[in-house]
Structures are given as C-alpha cells and as structure tokens.
Amino acid sequence: xxxxxxxxxxxxxxxxxxxxxxxxxxxxxxxxxxxxxxxxxxxxxxxxxxxxxxxxxxxxxxxxxxxxxxxxxxxxxxxxxxxxxxxxxxxxxxxxxxxxxxxxxx
Amino acid sequence: xxxxxxxxxxxxxxxxxxxxxxxxxxxxxxxxxxxxxxxxxxxxxxxxxxxxxxxxxxxxxxxxxxxxxxxxxxxxxxxxxxxxxxxxxxxxxxxxxxxxxxxxxxxxxxxxxxxxxxxxxxxxxxxxxxxxxxxxxxxxxxxxxxxxxxxxxxxxxxxxxxxxxxxxxxxxxxxxxxxxxxxxxxxxxxxxxxxxxxxxxxxxxxxxxxxxxxxxxxxxxxxxxxxxxxxxxxxxxxxxxxxxxxxxxxxxxxxxxxxxxxxxxxxxxxxxxx
Numbered sequence: 001x002x003x004x005x006x007x008x009x010x011x012x013x014x015x016x017x018x019x020x021x022x023x024x025x026x027x028x029x030x031x032x033x034x035x036x037x038x039x040x041x042x043x044x045x046x047x048x049x050x051x052x053x054x055x056x057x058x059x060x061x062x063x064x065x066x067x068x069x070x071x072x073x074x075x076x077x078x079x080x081x082x083x084x085x086x087x088x089x090x091x092x093x094x095x096x097x098x099x100x101x102x103x104x105x106x
Numbered sequence: 107x108x109x110x111x112x113x114x115x116x117x118x119x120x121x122x123x124x125x126x127x128x129x130x131x132x133x134x135x136x137x138x139x140x141x142x143x144x145x146x147x148x149x150x151x152x153x154x155x156x157x158x159x160x161x162x163x164x165x166x167x168x169x170x171x172x173x174x175x176x177x178x179x180x181x182x183x184x185x186x187x188x189x190x191x192x193x194x195x196x197x198x199x200x201x202x203x204x205x206x207x208x209x210x211x212x213x214x215x216x217x218x219x220x221x222x223x224x225x226x227x228x229x230x231x232x233x234x235x236x237x238x239x240x241x242x243x244x245x246x247x248x249x250x251x252x253x254x255x256x257x258x259x260x261x262x263x264x265x266x267x268x269x270x271x272x273x274x275x276x277x278x279x280x281x282x283x284x285x286x287x288x289x290x291x292x293x294x295x296x297x298x299x300x301x302x303x304x305x306x307x308x309x310x311x312x313x314x315x316x317x318x319x320x321x322x323x324x325x326x327x328x329x330x331x332x333x334x335x336x337x338x339x340x341x342x343x344x345x346x347x348x349x350x351x352x353x354x355x356x357x358x359x360x361x362x363x364x365x366x367x368x369x370x371x372x373x374x375x376x377x378x379x380x
Contacts, residue, residue, distance in 0.1 A: 044219075056378055058147075062317050065253050066218065069147040069376070079219040084255075093346075 020079070022046045027070065028053040030095030038104045042082040047103075050075040058093040064103075066090070133326045133335045135160065136175045136193045136205075138355065138368050140260045140310035140324050143224040143251040145212050146181035151375045153178055160355070160366040171363075172196040173205075186213045206234040214249070224251040228262075241299065243268045256315070262308040269299050318343045324353070333362040347374045 021040075025047055026033050039045055049059050051070040059078065060067045070076050083105045092099025138158060146152055154177040161170045172195065179189040189210045196202035214226035226249035234240050247264040312322030320341040327334055339353030348371070355366030 056376070060317075062314050063256060065256075065258060065314055067144065069150070071148070071378075077217055079217050081219075 020044055020046045022048055024048050024050070025101070026050045026052050027057045027059075027092060027099060030057070030092065030098040032090075032092065032099055032101040035101040036104060037101070038106060039081070039083070041085055041105050044079065044081040047078040047080055048075055049078060056094065057099060059090060060093045061088060061090040063088045064090065067093070133328050133333050133362065134306075134308075135363070135366070136173055136191075138324070138326065138335075138337060138353070138366070139370075140262055140308045140322075141212070141226070141228055141247070141249050142258075142260055143214050143218060143226045143249055145185065145214055145226070146179055146187040147376070148181045148184050149377045150181040151179070151377055152372055153375075154370060154372040156368065156370045158355075158366050158368040160363040162364050170198045172198075172202075186211065204235055206232055208232045212249075219253070222252075225249065226251070228264075238271060240268055240270045256313055258310075258312045258314065260310040260312075262306075264306040264308070265303055266306065267301055267303050269301055272296050272298050272300055312341075328362075332359050334358040335362050335366070337366070337368070339368070348372070349374070 021043070023037050023039065023045060025037065027049065028051070037047070049070050051057055051072055051074055054072045056069055056071050058067065058069045059076065064080060066078060068076055068078070080103070083103070085105050088103040088105070090101055090103065135158065137156065139156070155174065156177070157172070157174040159170050159172050174194045176192045176194075177189055179187055181187045189212070191206075191208040191210075193205040193208065194202055195205045208230055210228060210230040212226060212228045214224070215221070216225070218224050228245075228247040228249055230243075230245040230247070232243035232245070234243070243266055245264055245266040247262050250261040250263075252259050307327045308324065310322050310324045312320055314320055322339055322341065324337045324339060325335070326337070335355050335357055337353045337355040339351055342350045342352075344350055350372070351368075351370040353366075353368045355363075355368060357364045357366075
C-alpha cells in the first residue's frame with residue numbers, strides 16, 4: 001500500500017498549476033467557429049468551447065479521444081496536448097454533417 | 107515536465123499496480139468490462155445488456171453457462187453517473203435464475219489531460235440472491251486512464267468487501283464470495299457472517315481506429331482462485347445512438363473458465379430538459 005501511495009504521489013506532484021494558452025471555440029446552430037485552429041507543437045493548451053445556441057452539442061474527436069456535451073449557453077474546458085505535427089479533426093455529434101473543424105499543429 | 111517523463115511515471119505506476127496486489131478476487135463474469143475515465147454526460151441515459159456464454163471444455167464448448175446483465179445508467183451531473191444492474195444466469199440443462207442486484211456510482215477528478223493520468227472512482231453495492239452465503243458486497247475501484255496518441259491504456263485496480271457466511275465445522279476456510287464453497291467437501295453454512303476483503307485488477311489497451319471501430323485487449327486477473335482471463339474485443343458504433351461490443355475470452359489457468367464469448371449492446375439517449 002505504501003508503494004501505491006508513493007506512485008500516486010509521483011503522479012500528482014507534477015499536477016501543479018501552470019499557465020496554459022487558451023483558444024476559443026464557439027458552436028451555434030450546428031456549426032463551429034472557427035473551423036480551423038492553429039496551435040503550437042508539443043505544448044499543452046486549453047480549448048474553451050462555448051455553446052452560443054439554444055441546443056446542446058457534443059464536442060467529439062476520435063484522434064483526441066474526446067466526447068463531451070456542451071449545454072446551451074454553457075461552456076466546457078478541454079485540455080489538450082502536447083500534440084505532434086498534423087491535423088486533428090473534431091465534430092459535433094448532434095450535427096455531424098455541419099459541425100466539423102480541425103486543430104492544426106505546426 | 108517533458109512528455110517522456112510524464113509517460114515514464116505512468117508506466118512506473120502500471121508496473122507497481124501489477125505487483126502490489128497480494129490477493130485478488132475472481133474474474134467478474136457478469137461485467138467483463140474495463141471502465142474508462144469518462145462518465146455519462148448530464149441527462150444521458152444508457153441502457154445496456156452484457157451477455158456471455160462460457161464453458162470449461164476446451165474442445166467441444168459443452169457444460170455451458172449463460173450469463174446476462176441488464177444495466178440502466180444515467181448521468182446525474184457532468185461528473186457523476188448512477189447505474190443499476192440485474193444479473194441472471196442459466197447453466198446448461200437448468201432453468202434461468204436471477205442472481206443479483208447491483209448499483210454503482212462513478213465519478214472523475216479534473217478534466218481529461220488536466221492531470222498526467224486521468225483519474226476516476228467507482229463504487230458498487232451488490233445484493234446477491236443467495237444471501238445465505240453472501241448478503242452484501244461493496245466494491246471500490248479507482249480508474250486510471252492514459253492516452254498515447256490513438257492508443258489508450260486503462261487500469262481498474264479494485265477492492266471488494268464481502269459479508270459472507272462462515273462454514274460450519276473444522277474447516278476454517280471462508281466461503282467464496284460468489285457463494286461457491288472453496289473446499290471440495292460439502293459445507294454447511296452458519297448464520298454467522300464475516301467481512302472479507304479481496305483485491306483485483308483489470309486492464310485494457312485499445313486503439314481508437316475510428317468513430318465506428320475500436321479494438322482492444324482486456325486482461326482480468328484473480329489471484330484468490332488463480333484465475334486469469336485474456337479477452338480480445340472490438341467496440342463498434344452501429345448507429346448514432348447504438349453501440350456494441352463483442353469479444354472472445356480465453357482462460358489462461360485451470361481455474362478460469364476456458365472459453366467465453368461475450369456480447370454487449372448499448373443504447374444511448376440524451377434526455378435534455380426532461
């Protein structure tokens with residue numbers, strides 16, 4: 001048991017607060033704005049997803065393993081990174097044909 | 107903190123957890139699921155059935171046991187979900203019978219990737235039908251999850267506290283928490299019950315191939331009866347609100363059921379505003 005707590009300590013001692021760059025993403029009427037977000041490579045960052053509409057939307061991405069509902073006029077914070085170079089697609093599962101975007105890492 | 111150091115610390119914890127469990131309970135044949143970090147969203151209802159057929163016979167798949175569990179899961183907040191289960195079993199050449207009622211609460215700490223390892227916690231209460239052998243079980247299960255690109259590793263170490271009957275007679279062994287007598291001799295059960303604690307570990311590695319297809323390899327360990335089950339499986343998204351999972355389990359030790367075929371069907375509904 002002592003070893004388990006020691007292992008958990010090693011994990012949590014790295015979880016101190018740090019300043020993360022924040023990128024804004026809004027969704028309304030089945031559409032994300034902006035549809036393309038450029039972020040730096042190998043850096044952690046935050047995505048503030050705000051729902052400006054009257055219906056819920058689900059922020060989902062297979063590459064990023066994310067699936068979270070944003071209620072109407074509410075926002076969620078998505079912690080991401082560090083990501084390697086490439087494009088990471090996200091979509092709104094409640095409007096998959098129109099609510100699409102990507103995070104571009106350079 | 108570099109990405110390499112973060113991943114190294116998680117792998118260190120994986121190794122620790124694999125070796126520190128002194129006693130582990132038997133494989134949970136009604137669930138056969140390694141839980142992830144994410145709970146059901148607020149107002150999200152999930153109706154799920156997990157069924158399996160298992161056999162001790164390596165060649166002909168005879169002496170089969172059919173198990174089924176019906177689950178109703180609901181997100182009561184963004185971080186908490188509550189679930190209830192009804193478990194059934196049907197040995198071959200016997201009638202089906204209700205086995206147990208279970209209920210669980212699950213939550214998570216911090217947002218995904220906010221900590222180096224995603225952490226959740228699971229509590230379960232079990233009320234078996236065979237209350238004479240065991241009248242209640244309480245399980246606590248930390249959930250650890252870590253993504254490496256499209257790969258995901260999950261660990262569910264667990265401790266279960268069971269209130270079980272004490273056998274009458276000179277045999278000092280305690281009755282197995284599932285109601286089965288450990289000794290090969292028939293034992294009478296006294297009305298006295300004792301609390302026992304047992305440890306378990308389930309683990310999974312998966313690859314997020316696409317929205318519709320996610321293969322994974324699960325490993326369920328039980329040291330009390332020296333059981334070990336490995337189960338390659340695949341999760342499928344059949345339609346917008348319908349998911350399925352199928353797997354084939356292989357017992358690695360003589361005390362594990364040798365062959366298991368498992369299927370899970372899940373229906374999701376978002377009950378916003380109701």
